[in-house]
Amino acid sequence: MIAVEDLRVTFYTPAATVAALGGVSFRVARGDTCAVIGPSGCGKSTLLYVLAGLLRNFQGRVVVAGEAVKPGRRRTALILQDYGLLPWKNVFANAGLGLELRGVPRAEREARVTRILRELGLYELRRLFPGQLSGGQRQRVAIARALALDPDLLLMDEPFSSLDALTREALQDNLLEIWHRTGCTIVLVTHSIEEAAFLGRQVVVLSPRPGRVVATHLNPGAGKSSWRQEPEFHCVCSFLRQQLAGGVADAPDL
Amino acid sequence: MRRTFETGAAVAALLLLWELLAVVLDLEALPPPGTAFAVFGRDFLGPLGWHLLVSTYRVLAGIALAVLTAVPLGFILGRNPAADRLAAPLIYLVYPVPKIVLLPVLIPLLGIGDASKVLLITLILFFQILLPVRDGARYVPAALVDSVVSLGANTRALYRHVIWPAVLPEMLTALRVASGTAIAVLFFAETISSQEGLGYYIFDALSSWAYPEMYAGIIAMGLLGFLIYTVLDWLERRLCTWKYL
Ligand SMILES: Nc1ncnc2c1ncn2[C@@H]1O[C@H](COP(=O)(O)OP(=O)(O)OP(=O)(O)O)[C@@H](O)[C@H]1O
Ligand SMILES: [Mg+2]
Numbered sequence: 001m002i003a004v005e006d007l008r009v010t011f012y013t014p015a016a017t018v019a020a021l022g023g024v025s026f027r028v029a030r031g032d033t034c035a036v037i038g039p040s041g042c043g044k045s046t047l048l049y050v051l052a053g054l055l056r057n058f059q060g061r062v063v064v065a066g067e068a069v070k071p072g073r074r075r076t077a078l079i080l081q082d083y084g085l086l087p088w089k090n091v092f093a094n095a096g097l098g099l100e101l102r103g104v105p106r107a108e109r110e111a112r113v114t115r116i117l118r119e120l121g122l123y124e125l126r127r128l129f130p131g132q133l134s135g136g137q138r139q140r141v142a143i144a145r146a147l148a149l150d151p152d153l154l155l156m157d158e159p160f161s162s163l164d165a166l167t168r169e170a171l172q173d174n175l176l177e178i179w180h181r182t183g184c185t186i187v188l189v190t191h192s193i194e195e196a197a198f199l200g201r202q203v204v205v206l207s208p209r210p211g212r213v214v215a216t217h218l219n220p221g222a223g224k225s226s227w228r229q230e231p232e233f234h235c236v237c238s239f240l241r242q243q244l245a246g247g248v249a250d251a252p253d254l
Numbered sequence: 255m256r257r258t259f260e261t262g263a264a265v266a267a268l269l270l271l272w273e274l275l276a277v278v279l280d281l282e283a284l285p286p287p288g289t290a291f292a293v294f295g296r297d298f299l300g301p302l303g304w305h306l307l308v309s310t311y312r313v314l315a316g317i318a319l320a321v322l323t324a325v326p327l328g329f330i331l332g333r334n335p336a337a338d339r340l341a342a343p344l345i346y347l348v349y350p351v352p353k354i355v356l357l358p359v360l361i362p363l364l365g366i367g368d369a370s371k372v373l374l375i376t377l378i379l380f381f382q383i384l385l386p387v388r389d390g391a392r393y394v395p396a397a398l399v400d401s402v403v404s405l406g407a408n409t410r411a412l413y414r415h416v417i418w419p420a421v422l423p424e425m426l427t428a429l430r431v432a433s434g435t436a437i438a439v440l441f442f443a444e445t446i447s448s449q450e451g452l453g454y455y456i457f458d459a460l461s462s463w464a465y466p467e468m469y470a471g472i473i474a475m476g477l478l479g480f481l482i483y484t485v486l487d488w489l490e491r492r493l494c495t496w497k498y499l
Contacts, residue, residue, distance in 0.1 A: 052404050071403075078404040082395050088419040088496045097415065098405040131498045149405070 001185040002051065003029040007060035008210075009046050022210030023060070028202065030065075030152075033179060033223065035200025036195065038238065044189040044212035048155050048198060051187060052078040074102070075154075077146035081158040092117070092126040093146045093178040102149070116144050120174070122215045136167035140174070147178065162197065168178040169231045172198055173225050180223075194246070197236040198228055203241045205254065215243045224239040283465055290469035297470055305455040308473045311439055312368055312451065313482060316375025317429065325425065326385040329417060331384075332391025345384065353377040354439055357447065366447045372386070374443055377435045382432035383425055390421030423497050426490045433482050441475065452478065 009021040020043035022116055028034040038044055049055035052072035062069040064076065077098075085094045093100075096113040105113075117123040120140050130138055139159055158166040159175075160204060172195065179186055190196050196203045201222045205214040219236055221227050270285050276286040317430040353374060355388065364370040394417055402416050444453025456471035489496060 048401070051291055054404060073405060074406065076404070077455070078401060080401050082397065084397070084401045086398070086402070086415065086419070089415075089492070097402070101402075101406045101411050101415075128499055131496060131499050 001032070001065060002026075002034075002187065003061070003063040004047075004051075005061040007047070007050065007062060008056045009055065010044065011239060019210035021050075021058075022127065022212050024204075024206070024211060024213055026107060026202075026213060026216055028185060030185055031183050032201050033188065033199055034202045035196035036187065036189045036204045036206065037191060037196040037200075037244065038133050038206030038211055039208045039244065040191060041204060042206045043209060044191075044206065045157050047211070048187070048189055050156050051153075052076055052155050054078075067091050075148050075150065075152045077151035078140075079142050079146050079154070079156045079159050085138060085145075086111060086120060087130050089134070090110050090127050090129050091122060091141050094141055095122075095148055097128075098145055098149045098184070100120075112148055113144075115123065116148050117205050121197075122142050134167075136171060139163065139171060141168050143175070149181070150182075154186045158184065158190055159188065161190065163194060168195070168239075171230070175199065176223060176225060182242040189250065193240045194228075195238050197233060197240060203236075203240060205240060205241050212244075257459075259363075281361045282463075285466050285469060287469075289466045290473060293466040294470035294473050295374050297467070300473075301453060302470055302474055303449060305452050306366070306478060309332065309440060309444065309452040309475075310478055310481070312371045313375060313433065313436060315368070315372045316436060317379060317433065318483075319372065319376040320379035320383055321414050321425075321429070324380045324417075325387055328384050328387025328421070329332070329391050329413060332388040332421075333417070337497050338388065338392075345381070349385070354442060357443055361447050366449070371440060371443050371448070371451070376441055378436050378439055379429065382435075386424040386428045387421045390416050390424045394420045400405045423490065423494045426494070428487055430486045430490075432484060433480065433486070437475070438480070 003119070004027070005025050007021055007024045008019070010096065011018040011020055024043075026034070036044055036047060046055065050058050050066065051069065052071050053064075053073055053076065056071070061234070064073060070199050086097065089097065092113060094110050095117060099109040099112060115125055116122065120143065122137070122140055122144060125133065125137060125141075130141070133141065160171050163171065175186070176199070178184075186199070188195075188199055190199075197219060199222060201219055203215075203217045203219050206212065207214050207218065217240065219238070221230065221232055272287045276284050286499070296301070296305075331341055356377065357370070357374060360370040360373055398420075399412065399416060402412060407415065441453040441456070444451035445457040448454045452471055452475050456468055456475070459465070459467035459471055463486060
């Protein structure tokens, strides 16, 4: 689904030249999940912007669904940490915005949004504005808006990092359900080791800026809700922790 | 309902103060409110009503023209740093110039009728709206824009769904603040060069020592200001529901 080869991104600003990504390569198979983890400022968000087609100024090769990445790919959905929802639109209008922008007729749009809001347990909130929602509800509306587009690639930038632990775990389980049901490919950026180990069937560890791949760890246990309780899950967490700290560790035997 | 009550109480307090002052000072130049309202009632369906209508039209036309020109330009400058760098010095130079000084230029060009007054009001409001719209458009969070672009928005959709709603509250606030200035300037312009409008009516009464008429004109002017504030207030509540949760 995704092939990234030697991706480099450098920002040129009057104040400084910042190398954000210094040669990143990885692949994600169709229908798989991949978590990208790395220290703050290592270029995780930048990587997602490239995958979403929003950032065009990069070197290297980035292929999404068999084609060089380009803006406006219809089945790519991007979910950003904050600000994703428009404060002046209520839940229903926010969730339907992508469909509206793509010119889906109103009747079909409303039917689809209604179905998805019901599935995510948000239908009762449809008339509220984002400012009236909790952080977790807001993030679920952002997910609903992405799902309304029937994406085959879901890109998420630290989607749950501002939530409390309980809400976060509930939403992580939610996301797994969605993944099982839709079979979409998920690339999720996070700085939480547990989140990466729980959600990413493959975990890409990036170095401090400029981000490079320190390790690509296959994590086939991820993808079921009970994984969190298994001892291997904790092994993966400590392995990732060591990788992030720059230590060298052998991959745990699973 | 509550607001109606509060407005009523404010008006009553103002009238009471006026009545008190009129009694205490006992001046010909300060008739009691009853006298002024009697003239207001008498003239409202006659000349005064007409002058009120003329002034209202001038203010509303000025507001409409200013919004129609300042908003698109504010969008362009706010979203294109290069254009803004070119235009900003010009704007900052012209902005503080009191626009009333342009009246002697506008009158020979446009005559003493509506056009020169409307344009004067437009000029004043234009800058008052332009800057908040430009700044609002500039500081719309980049992540908000990015996420809507990633949903498939083109430039036009971006303005419609993101930039415009983001600047609307600030624009309405600016408009409310500026419309007070606009009415004051309109009054001034109508006193020096007009045969119509509340400014003319009030000044005409003043120069013929017809004080009750003058106060009737002032009442009409207060009414005009109140009307405009009320409409802008209503618009803000109506269009920016999300701000008042
Ligand atoms: N538009 C930009 N112009 C200049 N520099 C930028 C820009 N966007 C990002 N950068 C720089 O690129 C680097 C990587 O930024 P990025 O946002 O991708 O990091 P991140 O890994 O997502 O960090 P965090 O975990 O804090 O979100 C940072 O040093 C940042 O300052
Ligand atoms: Mg980031």
